[in-house]
Amino acid sequence: MNKNLGTTGLILNEPLLWEKGSKGRTGFSVPESDVDASPLDSELVGDGPDFPDLSEVDVVRHYTRLSTWNFGVDTGMYPLGSCTMKYNPKTNERQARLPGFAGAHPLLPPQLAQGALELMYKLERYLDEVTGMQATSLQPAAGAHGELAGMLLIYAYHKHRGDQRSKIIIPDTAHGTNPASAALCGYRPVPVKSNENGVLSVETIEAVMDAETAGIMVTNPNTIGLFEDHIREICRVIHDKGGLVYCDGANMNAIMGIVDMNEIGIDVLHLNLHKTFSTPHGGGGPGSGPVCVNDKLEPFLPVPRIVEKDGQYNLSEDFPRSIGKLDTFHGHFGVMIKAYSYIMSMGAAGLKKASQLSVLNANYIKERLKSTYHLPHDRPCMHEVVFNDQNLQAYKITTLDVAKRLMDYGFHPPTVYFPLVVPGAIMIEPTETECKQDIDRFIEAMQQIAQEAKEDPELLKSAPHRSKVRRLDETTAARKPCLAN
């Protein structure tokens, strides 16, 4: 463990908010009133919420201490598969905070909001360009919301043609959000298995696709980190039976400037601005999940849409076949600013390079670790690589143990036990922003952990040892939920 990144650091304890403070303190500068007091009908008046009274210093120390218990991308390498935890550029934060953006009311008349509308309009065009699709809506608030948007578009398309359908094909490698989003549209998921190479076979799709099936939800590159190499034929099979192809673009980071999604037959695709386009995850959001479509689905996009005429931007509701609105205003504009800022910083060459290096890093890890960890699909991967715990079973060590032990080495664990088709999966996505030294250090940590599994398995089973808390009792948490004080 020489030169190991992980240490216990300076970790202070901190009680719950309401265990601090004392009545009458405040951390807020309430303005003096310059108008007369105007009492409200006492029938309507309540006691007000029971919040603790804290000073500004109380609040600042509280959240500062809490923050030190978290691991973020700025702390270290975060190779969480399928989540694209790349570096979140600081300039993006600066741009999103500009008073003209942060202070803008969403219902300003368009002539008073030209800056925001222009940014959104251009971001839509840039995302069209990156994906090859024809039109984009920025309204979906996160990836799953983008999936829902995609399903609603497909539903509206079939309905408009008087050809309503009841099923949708979903591969076994799909994220759980896929079937959940499809179910919101009343579609019954038809699961299909990937083949021994970890991808879909054309015959499998041919066998289930019929006139009752609305289409397919395919993730490409898929969650095993492999490019669906029969995608063109699969799209043809779906289209021949009148269906549409939805692509989950969670893994777009592998193929920017390399694959034209429209050209290969995708009808609708969602992107995660909080993955591919560098906006931070915020401990679980806010994200943004734009949906990109081809000409078949464009008439159904959410409204209002931003339209441009002679350099003036406007909001238009004049799309009678639209699926309607997906959130109150325009979506997560604050997140869009960051993605726009990222694209403007990278340019076309930079984005393509990002994809190339993300694939380089994943393949490098694959090559260097495949003699240590079992690699179920030994083929060149895209931006992520999936190992499992098969080689460690002899020592009764599981994927979970490896993940927890990595924390002691100063790394965030990879995604574990997903995709479901690989038992004990360890899904590593280094992203392009990790340097070679850190990747090497990660590889060495993984190798040392495999060695420890043989020599001192208890070390892994009882890991992590250096974190604020150790393994937590999730069973009791679910059985006797304590969700608020």
Added chain:
Amino acid sequence: MRYLPHTPQEIDAMLQVIGAGSLDDLFGTIPKSCCCRLDMDLPKALTEWELNEHMDELASRMAVSPEYKVFMGAGSYDHYVPASAQYLTSRSEFVTSYTPYQPEISQGTLQAIYEYQTLATRLMGVEVATASHYDGSTALAESLLMAIRVTGKKKVAVSRLVHPLYRRVVQTYFDPTGYEVVELPFLQNGRTDIQALDSVEDLAAVALQSPNFFGCIEDLTAADKAIHAKQALFVVSFTEPLAYGLLKSPGSLNADIVCGEGQSLGLPRSFGGPGLGMLGSSMKYVRNLPGRLVGRTKDVDGRDGFVLTLATREQHIRREKATSNICTNNSLCATTAAVYMASLGGSGFRRLAQLNHDKAEYLKKELQRAGHAIPFDTPTFNEFVVRFPDGFEGRYQQLLEKKIVAGLPLECHYPELSDHYLLCATETASRTDMDSLVKEVGS
């Protein structure tokens, strides 16, 4: 490029380990027929400094305070945010972490969200609150779908005084489901016509908003009786949570599900997003709740800690049978709201709520004194409807030129309400600015 650390030598060394000749070779598994991409047509990459200039220019073409006086709420409110709140929630440990799947190294996010859930339950008057949703509209749509799951009935009623854009989102969510949404009309006093329920049967839920879209405080006590007499779940939505600093909370008035928008709790308006979808209920519905929950537990050494819990409701376990498809939510927004609520404290929250009410009452009375009609006589919180003289539209446009936004015209959402405008005054509206608005709108 400063975000891409590899030198050409490092790239070569790594390619060698892989056994690939070039970066292009790495994509050899993609069939030639799929590698059809020509160069992307994007603007040339900017330096950090050029980007600042470009973004400053875009942001300069936005009408914001203090240059503009914007007397508009309608679901997005102007409130002071303490510097400490923005500072704390900019800490990169909160900003650059993922959903807390690995609790041992995510206790910061987890405790912050647990505390948010607790403060949110106290604000809404419920027993349990979720970790967050996208915004007030999706929280309402998910609440109504939840009511359908709980009751097994397939129809919901929504007041016309629920934010019109929330109702449109509900419609989008409901469209493919076959479930029905009926709308309840409103009365001349600006409250929902709850008696209209008499003619509707088999309702899973009835949703009201209070304060409603006209700013009027609904009679939730009467609504509780009428709705529960129909065996429907009583859903209360909100756009301005600060109101509950002063008003009785919906939960304390027997609402079964409370949901709404938390933007007012320390989040910038940011042209409408990200906001914060809040949603809570009593514990008896906890296994039907959509979205994430953080729970308190112990670690192997008996220390207190927090984890994501009740995941068997969620998509990554239950897939198509999940209570929602939500995965990424608005966690950092919930953390911000918690910092804001903690900064204000119970005492500050109440004082600020009272101040909002006082400011809006002042503006309302001054407009009335200047001869403008206040069409709805129900008490309001920090926004209200004014009827300006016929053909006020022209004057409204002139005021925009003078950098005053005199509220939101209601006609586009309520065709019967021409010349009606929804105005808002929060703690940020000074008496001088309100006086000048009254003077400028004329009489």
